[in-house]
Amino acid sequence: RGPLTWTDARPIARQIAEALDAAHERGIIHRDLKPANVRITPDETVKILDFGLAKAVAGDTPAQDPALSPTITSPATRAGTILGTAAYMAPEQAKGKPVDRRADIWAFGVLLFEILTGRSPFGADSAVESLGLVVMKEPDWSALPPSVPSHIVDLMKRCLVKDPKGRLRDIGDAIPILMQPDVSTPDPRIGKPARTGRAVLVGSAIGLALAVAAAAIAWSLKPAATMPLRRVDLPDGVAMSRSFAISPDGTRYAYVHDGRLYVRELAQTEPREVATAHPTNNYLFWSPDSQSLGFYAEATIRTVPAAGGPVLTVCQVPASGQLISVLWHPDGRIVFAVWRDSLYAVPSSGGTPEVLLAINVQTEIDFHETALLPDGRLVASVHLRDDDLARVELIDLRAGKRTVLTDDALVRDFRYAPPGHLLFRRVGTNLGLWALPFSENTLDLSRAVLLSPGATAYSVANDGTAIVQAEVLPSFTLEWVSRDGKSSAAAGPPIEELFPWIAVSPDGSRVAYVAGTARPSILVRDLATGADTRLTSEGVRGLNAALGGASMMMHPAWFPSGDRVLYARGQIEAAQLTSWRADGSGEPSTLTKGSLGRISADGKWLLWLEDVRGLGLLRYSAFNGSATVGEPRTPPGMEKVNVRSFDLSSDGSLLAYAASEESTQANVHVTAFPAGTPRRQVTNSGGTFPQFSADGRELFFLSGGRSQSGAPEGHLMVVPLTPGPSLTLGVPRALLTGSATPSGYDVVRDGRLLVARRPVRAGERPRALLVENWPLLLKAKSK
Structure with missing residues (x-):
């Protein structure tokens, strides 16, 4: 529609300026x-909407998180588009x-300018072109009608100074200028004929509908059906x-970040801290x-x-004390x-959990990702023991009936959403968040609509x-680190989707590692040339497909001779220790059932973990160096210890291990091997991946955790040891910390470490999107 005359535009501009001034006075941009x-309401009151995307300010130049920008992106674009x-x-x-209130003034x-001319001064055919005009081009001031008073033209020019330091500093200063009496003499810099016509709404090409809006600086709760589809980037936290x-009502969200549990109202500009988050805090609901x-947290709800x-x-x-799915029932x-x-089920007020649905121990391992339907039935992923498969079932507890919805292992994490939809994530091919209509007892995946490509988690x-979370494929670099903390790049390109287990050969010339999710592979890299030799790769199947393939191929280690690699392959509770020549020749051979195998430096002992209903039990046996494994034994006192990782000293006298005995948090211990005594606890607040130095007089380990993106949040520690009957420990110190x-890491004979790091690069940060009115995508497909 056409531009407004200055007479008609003045009250609109004044009310917009007053609303912004009120917001800025409250510290909000x-x-x-x-x-x-x-x-504009029917009584011609101007309302500014969507302050829920605003940002609080502290003075004129606050430090801001750019991810709080109200940037709207398409599902296929990267953050910041x-x-x-x-x-x-x-x-x-x-x-x-970073921006402050002067961005609102701009x-x-x-x-x-658009109200008075009927067009944006920086409008273009694409967002990229518009951004270029914003940064590089001045508005066409000749487009303003000559009837616009010169003091209003000057005001617009002060608002549109590209350098914020030269821009009008306070929108309150514009209000008296807007109310000045008009000067009858036209601005001589404007020579274009005046345009005519009155628009009922602001802007010419926008076509806004009249509506009674919420008050300024308040969240406008609108029914989903009346809102457009919109995607907004959420903060990095x-x-x-x-x-x-x-x-459930869509008005707030909660998240865990930096050891704190936060809740943010969509109507507010900042989150509030609700509670301290223990390192094991997870599964918000x-x-x-x-x-x-x-x-x-800490094995409790x-x-x-x-x-x-x-x-x-x-x-x-x-x-086991480990939660894998949880929901709050309306009852x-x-x-x-x-x-x-x-x-299980337990009253939310507290009590003793009772079994709601027991697994069949002969055929089932556990239940994953349970979701509630309006009629009280459950949708759950059932992990089957047979060949490690997973299938999605509809479970009617009242009728005692279970119906298989799909046995496609690449679909998971189903959740119901009104009106009558099931959302789910697809992994592997066509990774992302999908939705489809849900009928009584069937699941037609061919009717699914992609809501958000690349989604790795959602609520x-x-x-x-x-809210949809998405990550880019992680890429890692290998680096040499000396004892003074200085690092240098190892030969070879970055490694995509590296699992955190790397193993340097006894002579320090090669490293074995596992990489890839869809087809995890064991590779050996020459550390002098950077050349890789792929030993084996296998397509992920069963529940491993849904879990990222981590349990299909894992835990590489070396034979003392350096000519063979030991690794685990297979399914959960059925992994097999396998060996293969490091040059890729010949065929693999299976040694025994288990994972995380290690061979003593003298080749006489084989140690490994056996998965017994979720417990990682440490086993060891005599070994002849090739394929014969003796009778499995367990070190004294470790019959029920849940071991996560371990290492054996080069002389075979000491065993270091990370275990969780009374909680889900693992701590590092060291003991004499194989006697089991004396035993010393190295950490009290968490530790894992212990590794001995070549002389056995130092023990390295990781403490702390990692963020969702895989970024380290802890430390690489080292503690001196004095072997012998008393087995004494020194004071641990941090060798590497923070970023x-x-x-992953391994200790080399010369005292150096080879480490795997995930550098944070531009464009590789994870994203979180607030997606509003996603049902419109299903409606569009049905038309």
């Missing part, structure tokens, strides 16, 4: 001011720099979080009324009010699945809103 976010709002962004915002100048959940949060308050321990997780019970065990509300902490 909008950062997405544009015609689509301006509404602007669609629709590029023409209204300040130059510093378009460059990805947008006000653009909006006022959410993108990097290992656990997040949106509330909401109460049906969206007023409370549940989570898992806990709840806390979403507004903050005391944390209630609901129960201890039985059996007040918390339903949860336990790793290598059954499905869905009842109002058509979801320098490796994802």
Whole structure:
């Protein structure tokens, strides 16, 4: 529609400026001011919408997280691609720099120009072109009608100074200028004939509908059916979080980040801290009324009010103590699945868990990813013992009936969302979040619609809103690290999808590693040339496909001779220790059932882990150096110790291991081998991946954890040892810390370390998107 005259535009511009001034006075900047976010009510009151995407400021130049930018992206674009709002962004915002209230002042100048001319000063055919105009080009001031007073032209020019330092500093200063009496003499710099016509709404090409909007600086709750499909990038804290959940009513979300549990109202600009998060904190879930949060930590289920308050321990997780799925039932019970065990229920007020659905120990391992349907039935992924397969079942507990929905191992994590949809993630080929209509007892995957490509995790509300997390394929570099912490690159290109187990050959010339998820492979790299030799690769099948392939091929180690590689291959609870020549020749040979095998330096002992219903039991036996394995034994006192990883000293006298005995947190211990005494505990607050130095007088280990993206959050530690009958430990110290902490490492005979690191590169950060009104995608396909 046509431009407005200055007489008609003045009250609109004044009200926009007053609303922005009120927001800025409260320490809030909008950062997405544009015609689509301006509404005029029937009584001609101007409302500014979507302050829920705003950002609080502290003074004029706050340090900001660029991920809080109200950038709207398409599902196929990377973070930071602007669609629709590029023409209204300040130059510093378009460059990805921190912004303050002056970004709103710029947008006000653009909006006022558009009101008066009927077109944006930086409009173009694409967002990229618009951004280029914003940064490089001045507005065409001759496009302004000559009737626009010169002091208003000057005001717009002050608003549209590209350098924020020279821009109008306070939108409040614009209000008296807007109210000045008009000067009858036209601005001599404007010579273009005036345009005519009055528009009922702001902007010419926008075509905004009249609506009564919410008050300024408030979240406008609109039914999903009336909202457009929109995707908004969320902060890095959410993108990097290992656990997040949106509330059922879609008004807030919770996430764990940097040791804290946060809740952010979509109507607010900042999250609030609700509770301290233990390192094991995971599996966030909401109460049906969206007023409370549940989570898992230290082998317990806990709840806390979403507004903050005391944390209630609901129960201890039985059996293995490891939670793998949980939901809050409308009847007040918390339903949860336990790793290598059954499905349980417990009152949310606290109590003793009761078995809701027991596994068939002959045919089933456990239940994964349980979801609740409106009629009380459950959808769950059932992990089958036979050939390690997984299938999705519809479970009717009242009728005692179980119906197989699909046995496609590449689809997982089903959840119900009104009205009548099932959402799920597909792994491997066509990775992403999908949705399809759900009928009584059938699942037609051919009707599924892709909602968000590349999704690796998600949470869905009842109002058509979801949060989707996506990661890029991780890439790792190998580096040599000296004892003073200095590093240098090892030969060879970066390795995509490297698992955190690397093993340097006895002579230090090669490294064996596992990489790849769809087809995990054992490779050997020449550390002098960087050339790789692929020993074997296998397509992932069964539940391994859904779990990323980590248990199909893992834990490489070397024979003392350096001519063969030992590794584990196979399914959960059925892995086989296998050896293969390091040059790739010949055929593999199976030694015994188990994983994480290690051969003593003298070749006399073979040590490994045996999976017994989720417990990693350490076994050892005599070994003749080729294929004969003796009778398995267990070191004294370790018959029920759940070992995660271990190492044997070069002289075979000491065993270091990481084990979780009374909680899910592993700690490092060292003991005499094979006697089992004396025994010393090295860590109390977590540790894993112990490795001896070549002389056995130092022990390295990793402490802390990793973020969702795989970025290290802990330390590579080293502690001196004094072997002997007393077995004394020195004081541990950090060798590498923070971002320098490796994802995997091995200790070389000359004292150096070979480490695998995941460098953070531009464009490789994980993303978290708020997706509004995703059901529109299903409606579009059905038309």
